[in-house]
Amino acid sequence: MSAHDHADHDHTHGGAAHGTLRGYLIGFVLSVILTAIPFWMVMTGALDNKQATATIIMAFAVVQIVVHMVFFLHMNPASEGGWSMLALIFTVILVVIVLSGSLWVMYHLNANMMPGLHEMRQMP
């Protein structure tokens, strides 16, 4: 049917290409693995070092976000003539600034406002 062909043409034109069954399944399996490992690590306390565990599960989260972007959202540098990617990069930069900036500033604010540390030392 011509209408159907036409619709199909429009999709490819839009750039938000659809995935394939294989793509979705790969994404799903990877997501399950990337979700299960952090949960397992925290629930069983596989690592004694909390700092290391936190770093590792954050890394898993970042990888899983990328997996979702690629296999589920079908992000690629060419979609929408590159504008999707540009908007994404811009957003990621903002998110990084907001998150790291807030945490950094507020952590130091907390540390410096802690009563009894600086004031006491500076007292005559």
Added chain:
Amino acid sequence: MASTAITAGSEPVFHLEEEHAHAEGGSTMLGFWLYLMSDCLIFAMLFAAFGVLGGNYAAGPAPKDLFDLGLVAVNTTMLLLSSITYGFAMLTMDKGRVGATQGWLAVTMLFGLAFLSIELYEFAHMIHEGATPQRSAFLSSFFTLVGTHGLHVTFGIVWMLTLMVQVARYGLIKANRRRLMCLSMFWHFLDIVWIGVFTFVYLMGMLR
């Protein structure tokens, strides 16, 4: 101006490299993507607030007293399964199979509802134990962040229901395909936000 390009089958139509025919809804995907990016910024603010306030328990309950990681794992599974079933809905939509698309959408909606039910159960349980949003800064930021995500899922389900009615009425017409693709992006985006939630809020909370 380039309206002839759509119907033209016999005579050749020429475009410049960048200048495609701008069909109706041609820019919807990019526009919706930009909306998602702005939504992402809202969540970034809420994550930042939780990151700053997440340790202020005001002598109240801490994550270890409240969170049940088993429940969160089930919840995560629900959302992940709903993501892949929505993917199947999109694949069957591509093949133009209305019944299968509707079926996968219904399955997706059920997983979404399961997710919401578990989350609401968790919230009710916490509030029952006195861990209300007013209790501490940690709980205020927790309920705001996780609640906002839950609200998004709720609206996603409402949207899905609406589109199922639309598809039942008008079939997989071009406009409906476009709407389903927008919802697809929205739904997968929510799953991405949830990755941040279960890592940053639940798992990291248990490590504190």
